[in-house]
Amino acid sequence: MNQMNPEGYVTADGRKIGPVLMEMKNISLRFGGVKAITDISFDIREGEIRAIIGPNGAGKSSMLNVISGFYVPQDGEVWFRGYKRGPMKPYQVARLGIARTFQNIALFDGMSVLDNIMTGRLTLMKSGLFSQAMWWGKAEKEETEHREKVEKIIDFLEIQPIRKTPVGRLPYGLKKRVELARALAAEPKLLLLDEPMAGMNVEEKEDMCRFILDVNDEFGTTIALIEHDMGVVMDLSDRVVVMDYGKKIGDGTPDEVRSNPDVINAYLGVSHD
Amino acid sequence: MFYREAGDFKTSYADDSQTFPIRFDRLRYYAVMAVAFGVIPFFINDYWANAVFVPFLIYAIAALGLNILTGYCGQVSLGTGGFMAVGAYAVYKLMTAFPDVSILIHVLLAGGITAMVGVLFGLPSLRIKGFYLAVATLAAQFFLVWLFNKVPWFYNYSASGQISAPERTILGQAVTGANTTAPAKYLFCLIILVALAWLARNLTRGTVGRKWMAIRDMDIAAEIIGVNPLTTKLSAFAISSFYIGVAGALFFAVYLGAAEVGEAFGIQKSFLILFMIIIGGLGSIFGSFAGAAFMVLMPVLLKNLLVGQLGWATDLAAHLELMIVGALIVIFLIAEPHGMAQLWRLAKEKLRLWPFPH
Numbered sequence: 056m057n058q059m060n061p062e063g064y065v066t067a068d069g070r071k072i073g074p075v076l077m078e079m080k081n082i083s084l085r086f087g088g089v090k091a092i093t094d095i096s097f098d099i100r101e102g103e104i105r106a107i108i109g110p111n112g113a114g115k116s117s118m119l120n121v122i123s124g125f126y127v128p129q130d131g132e133v134w135f136r137g138y139k140r141g142p143m144k145p146y147q148v149a150r151l152g153i154a155r156t157f158q159n160i161a162l163f164d165g166m167s168v169l170d171n172i173m174t175g176r177l178t179l180m181k182s183g184l185f186s187q188a189m190w191w192g193k194a195e196k197e198e199t200e201h202r203e204k205v206e207k208i209i210d211f212l213e214i215q216p217i218r219k220t221p222v223g224r225l226p227y228g229l230k231k232r233v234e235l236a237r238a239l240a241a242e243p244k245l246l247l248l249d250e251p252m253a254g255m256n257v258e259e260k261e262d263m264c265r266f267i268l269d270v271n272d273e274f275g276t277t278i279a280l281i282e283h284d285m286g287v288v289m290d291l292s293d294r295v296v297v298m299d300y301g302k303k304i305g306d307g308t309p310d311e312v313r314s315n316p317d318v319i320n321a322y323l324g325v326s327h328d
Numbered sequence: 329m330f331y332r333e334a335g336d337f338k339t340s341y342a343d344d345s346q347t348f349p350i351r352f353d354r355l356r357y358y359a360v361m362a363v364a365f366g367v368i369p370f371f372i373n374d375y376w377a378n379a380v381f382v383p384f385l386i387y388a389i390a391a392l393g394l395n396i397l398t399g400y401c402g403q404v405s406l407g408t409g410g411f412m413a414v415g416a417y418a419v420y421k422l423m424t425a426f427p428d429v430s431i432l433i434h435v436l437l438a439g440g441i442t443a444m445v446g447v448l449f450g451l452p453s454l455r456i457k458g459f460y461l462a463v464a465t466l467a468a469q470f471f472l473v474w475l476f477n478k479v480p481w482f483y484n485y486s487a488s489g490q491i492s493a494p495e496r497t498i499l500g501q502a503v504t505g506a507n508t509t510a511p512a513k514y515l516f517c518l519i520i521l522v523a524l525a526w527l528a529r530n531l532t533r534g535t536v537g538r539k540w541m542a543i544r545d546m547d548i549a550a551e552i553i554g555v556n557p558l559t560t561k562l563s564a565f566a567i568s569s570f571y572i573g574v575a576g577a578l579f580f581a582v583y584l585g586a587a588e589v590g591e592a593f594g595i596q597k598s599f600l601i602l603f604m605i606i607i608g609g610l611g612s613i614f615g616s617f618a619g620a621a622f623m624v625l626m627p628v629l630l631k632n633l634l635v636g637q638l639g640w641a642t643d644l645a646a647h648l649e650l651m652i653v654g655a656l657i658v659i660f661l662i663a664e665p666h667g668m669a670q671l672w673r674l675a676k677e678k679l680r681l682w683p684f685p686h
Contacts (some may be wrong), residue, residue: 161549173538
């Protein structure tokens with residue numbers, strides 16, 4: 056189990072981790088005078104579950120926004136699948152195969168669960184405006200094909216009974232699950248989860264953990280997640296990046312991170328004597 | 329008699345994404361079509377055509393167009409009257425410049441020209457939202473009306489400043505001009521409306537419609553899942569303006585026959601059509617029809633009731649009619665903010681169990 060091996064390695068529980076999928080090199084992000092992120096580098100390998108943790112205001116969400124193209128960093132490079140990524144609009148990033156969920160749910164409230172998840176496949180649907188307008192041949196066939204894929208995800212996340220319900224009527228936990236379904240529908244190479252368990256009760260958290268592990272296991276999706284629940288993070292993730300005040304203070308397996316004195320200081324405070 | 333589904337027994341996804349998944353609804357739709365095409369043309373007279381059917385059909389086209397933009401894509405527009413004027417003046421210029429080309433092609437071309445103008449005035453929507461966009465489209469309304477008033481080329485230098493539709497025929501039947509019969513007017517508008525409604529339904533149930541609704545419900549999330557806001561918003565503006573342009577062309581050429589821009593396509597037209605889609609139901613094809621029917625039929629009904637039945641003076645009735653329609657709109661919106669389409673949906677939900685609620 057050599058984690059430095061560029062070709063990849065096999066984890067203790069038998070999952071294959073591939074080569075580097077995404078690499079952040081010396082990322083710095085400023086808002087005016089506020090330094091949100093200072094000179095952070097880390098990589099995400101194919102097939103792994105990578106967590107980004109840190110106290111409030113550490114710059115975790117900013118980091119995720121850099122990855123998903125919302126923020127363009129002032130310094131640094133983002134490499135994805137072996138290519139350097141120039142400044143891009145978020146919808147272009149989505150087409151590269153990066154999907155995400157949001158900390159405070161960003162679903163389309165006026166649409167049904169099914170339609171919400173179908174929107175996740177927009178980047179994969181190719182039929183043109185006129186074919187759509189006529190609903191002949193390609194448009195209808197495509198709709199059915201993608202519907203089949205979406206139904207698989209619906210089965211997978213166990214949300215069959217609500218597929219025709221408008222999202223606005225659903226409880227919080229289910230909304231989170233639908234949002235995950237929408238992100239999954241895009242068949243992403245890299246899935247970003249911004250606090251997938253925020254505000255959930257224990258049972259919902261367990262469900263969500265199970266889904267995250269299953270997604271990684273079954274679809275082989277690489278996952279980068281931000282989470283505050285340490286127990287969850289340490290159990291789920293293969294490697295963890297720890298941020299504090301916009302800087303990286305730790306990076307490694309959960310065990311390495313747990314014993315890192317800087318991390319302990321950031322979370323528990325340090326005695327000044 | 330009113331039967332609804334008791335469960336989901338469909339066996340293919342194509343079945344599930346039909347427009348009318350329930351057979352009863354489908355039959356009712358065929359019945360309405362049969363009456364509209366097979367019965368009404370034989371009984372329609374000038375009064376019914378001019379007071380009820382033709383304005384309803386034309387306003388339904390305009391309401392469909394605005395509903396695509398506002399109801400589905402979430403971009404508020406107060407420029408509907410102006411865009412209808414573009415359609416009207418475009419069809420007028422085309423009719424007078426190319427008298428030999430079919431009027432149907434002219435009407436569609438007028439829609440195309442309006443689509444281009446719509447895209448132009450839709451560009452600000454990439455930067456501004458909500459009320460601010462409404463004000464920007466309001467500017468379009470006033471600018472377009474001013475333009476058609478001030479530049480004589482648009483009304484072919486006619487002394488009155490009006491435009492009037494010359495006679496044009498389809499298959500030997502006059503559909504514009506003074507000699508048009510009521511059934512011809514009615515059928516011409518009906519065919520265009522049915523075709524456009526069918527296209528609108530197809531557009532809104534597929535990928536394009538989902539993109540629009542995604543932008544409407546949460547534009548940031550839409551962008552993150554790969555929706556290009558530029559092309560999506562502009563496509564909504566283009567298609568919506570096409571519908572409104574066609575409606576404007578028909579309103580002038582078939583319904584009015586002669587028009588003066590400020591009077592026929594002023595700001596009150598924009599509000600009228602906005603009211604239609606709000607009352608009918610935003611984001612619903614059926615709502616566009618219901619709203620147009622409500623706004624066209626209500627004044628006619630009230631007039632018949634007040635003047636015809638109760639024998640009031642016409643001027644008194646006309647004023648009261650405005651007040652009653654206004655009050656009805658307010659009451660309606662308080663009772664059901666999501667419009668008549670929502671009432672219809674609720675009624676269907678209720679009918680699922682009625683009359684045996686257990």
